[in-house]
Amino acid sequence: MTLDQIDSALLRLLQVDANQTAEQLGAKLGLSPSQAGRRRQRLEAAGLISGYGARVDPDAVGLGVQAMIQVHMAAHAPDAAQSFAALVARRDEIVGAWVMTGDADYLLRIYCHDLPALNRLVQEVLLPHSSVARVQSQIVMAQLKADGPLPL
Template identity: 45%
Template structure:
């Protein structure tokens, strides 16, 4: 783990709020000169503390009206079967996030889809027929209470 000081945390918090900040604006927020801030930002990028910059798109404004969480249980628990399932997940653009779990389900998937028909197609035509999958259980999001990709930075 990289050693971070108060200035680094100020930079990281500011960039979490607005990744488009100019170096001059970021320096003012952090209380550093522009050159010091630039060097720190480059170090944070090189050390992979800052992994990327991207625009967050509004899913509903673009016609994606359904968010679903899908639990998957594999047919067999073998490295080859897990590899096949991971390959399947990587090919499906509707899947935003996927996690291997402990407990009853082997995987949890978050999918963003245009409508219920799209969810039905994913579950019935892609996931359930796949040879690595034994059981699929989906839950549809009724209301989003909180959404944040921000880490709870302190320091």
């Protein structure tokens, strides 16, 4: 799907606040509410908008520790990768997971209530997996830039 300038502007607006009404979007884009609504529906139907959600403040809900964990695998067979992916999918504290190039095979983004919870995740969940050779965790001291919109 080819995006025109209005589609890109609409996506930028929705990334900042997806609760905007068609009336609000139309006013900002110079479109009628029905035109803005149809463009939004078209972008949704084409899969450019994959969902909507609320941003929750982790500290406010007691998730005081954020960490990035690099996982190094001992085995790289497809069944090992599938087993590890299934483990990652089951764990709520793993909020992001990426397959990486370079030294580590995976990068996991973790939110935990405290350091003992992070330690349990590493020692009792990740390291016992049969294909995991080692993990390296880095605790986030401060987030300089919040997760932001895509640069459209």
